[in-house]
Amino acid sequence: MVDISRGSALGISGASELFQLLRDGAPRTRASLAQTTGLARSTIAARVDELMRLGLVTPVADAASTGGRPPSQFALNPAARIVLAADLGASHATIAVTDLSGTVLAERSEPMDIARGPETVLGWMVEAGLALVAELGRDRKELVAIGIGVPGPVEHSTGRPVNPPIMPGWDRFDVPGWVQQHLEVPVLVDNDVNIMALGERALAWPNVEHLVFVKVATGIGSGVISGGLLQRGAQGIAGDIGHVRVARGADVPCHCGNRGCLEALASGPAIARALREQGADVHSGSDVVELVKRGDIDAIQAVRQAGRDIGEVLTACVSLVNPSVIAIGGSMARAGEHLIAGVREVVYTRSMPLATEHLAIVQSAAAENAAVLGASMLAIHHALSPEGIDALAAR
Ligand SMILES: [Zn+2]
Structure with a gap:
């Protein structure tokens, strides 16, 4: 209340x-x-x-x-005001203008390598965002905030990425400070999986208080909403499950330097590698998804096993946070029920009955829109908070 x-x-x-x-x-x-x-x-x-x-x-x-x-x-x-919502991925960037309910009014996407560095990527984001505002016939003074998702860990208090493995040049870069040189609005930055959790909840589960969103793509991570609030933890890295060890991992090396990490077994590239070792001509997670869609038995079995590995880690998450929804998203979720069946198989078998009695494990409904929607939620939550409204009134 x-x-x-x-x-x-x-x-x-x-x-x-x-x-x-x-x-x-x-x-x-x-x-x-x-x-x-x-x-x-x-x-x-x-x-x-x-x-x-x-x-x-x-x-x-x-x-x-x-x-x-x-x-x-x-x-x-x-319609009173607008926000900008940015989804900056490893190899793509999307910027959208939304209203205060998160409805997308205009959107632009481009192939963009995050490794080109913050000034190039954020420069594109600001320029494209302002162009969309102008195309809509809106005044940039109507902008009240911008939410930005990035593919790496973010220190929540400062909005700075910290040691992001696939974002060279971004380590501790002052994203809000840089963006505010060009846009005079609050700048909210979070990692992509956290904002996808916000987007998924806003779209499909607005009344659910306890939700875990799992992104399975080039990497694996999760965003945890507990008691209706996104849980970032002390440093902003809560939910980062990709480097938890799974039993089947044994000596499989991970890019983080450890062995047996979930990400080294169940991510898109990891599944592709396993299938390659069986002689299949697959080079990426999307190749795996294509094989699954064509009914390839080896690919289906590999994806289902990845689901079981993810389920092993999620069983611990279920014990810790007792969610009522686990939504599986990211590019590998396009493999459909096979991945989710593996997750369900393990979570429903290994968790305490009370924890799974009302637990839904489902494919993400927001799918590829989860990140932009979540970035808009991040911006809107801030703009419509008591402090945000006070700031608006003082402008
Ligand atoms: Zn690792």
Whole structure:
């Protein structure tokens, strides 16, 4: 529950706190707001007026109202402002403009090697983002935040990537500081899997409080939402399951320097390598997916075994965080049920019955849109927080 009892009676801080009740988009009357908050009707009226002045809240037509009576219900106006959402992958980059509900208004994608370094990649991102804003006929002053996902660990407090293995030149680069030289808005940075978890939840599981999103692609990682909140841990690396050791791994070397890591056995390139050793002509995870789709038995078995390996690690996750949904995404999830069947086989066998009684293990519904959607959520959550609304009012 939002505590809105604090804050001055007429100041914007009171309005920004009242807004927390309205930001879910459900229409409410002044009377119901007064009842929920215990505040006087006059106080509610003043705060609603302030939010309408900012354009953040709009009257909603009242179905029951007749005879030209003014509308008595109010809700978030998603069109009031816009955010930028960026998904910077290992070899592609996507930038989108969304409204305050996360609806994509315009989007641009390009092949982009993250190893070209932060100034090149972020420079493209800013330029393409502003071009989209202009194409939409919107003013850049309507931008309230930008959310950025990157394919590596991010120190959450500073928005700096830390020792990202596939992002040469990005180590400890001040992403927010650089972007703010070009865009005068808050800059939120997180790793791609965390934002995919936010995107998956927003799209498919808005009422689920405990969700684990697993990305299986060139690498393997997970984003953990517990109690409705993304869990980043002390340094921002919570959920990084790719280098947990699995029993079958034995002496398989991993690029991290250890042996037997999950990523060295069950990632797209690892499955491709295993199939190559059996004589198949496969060079990448997408080759594996193609083979599976054509019904190749060896590829199907290899993918199912990868699912079991992932399931072994997820069994420990299930014991730790007791999620009600595990969503499997990333490019290898396109192999469909075969991967998920392997995960289910192990998790449902090895976990305590109470933990799996209501546990759904499913393919990501947001699929390739998870990251952009999640980046917009990151930006919107910040922009619509009490502090974000106060900052908007002060602009
Ligand atoms: Zn490793």
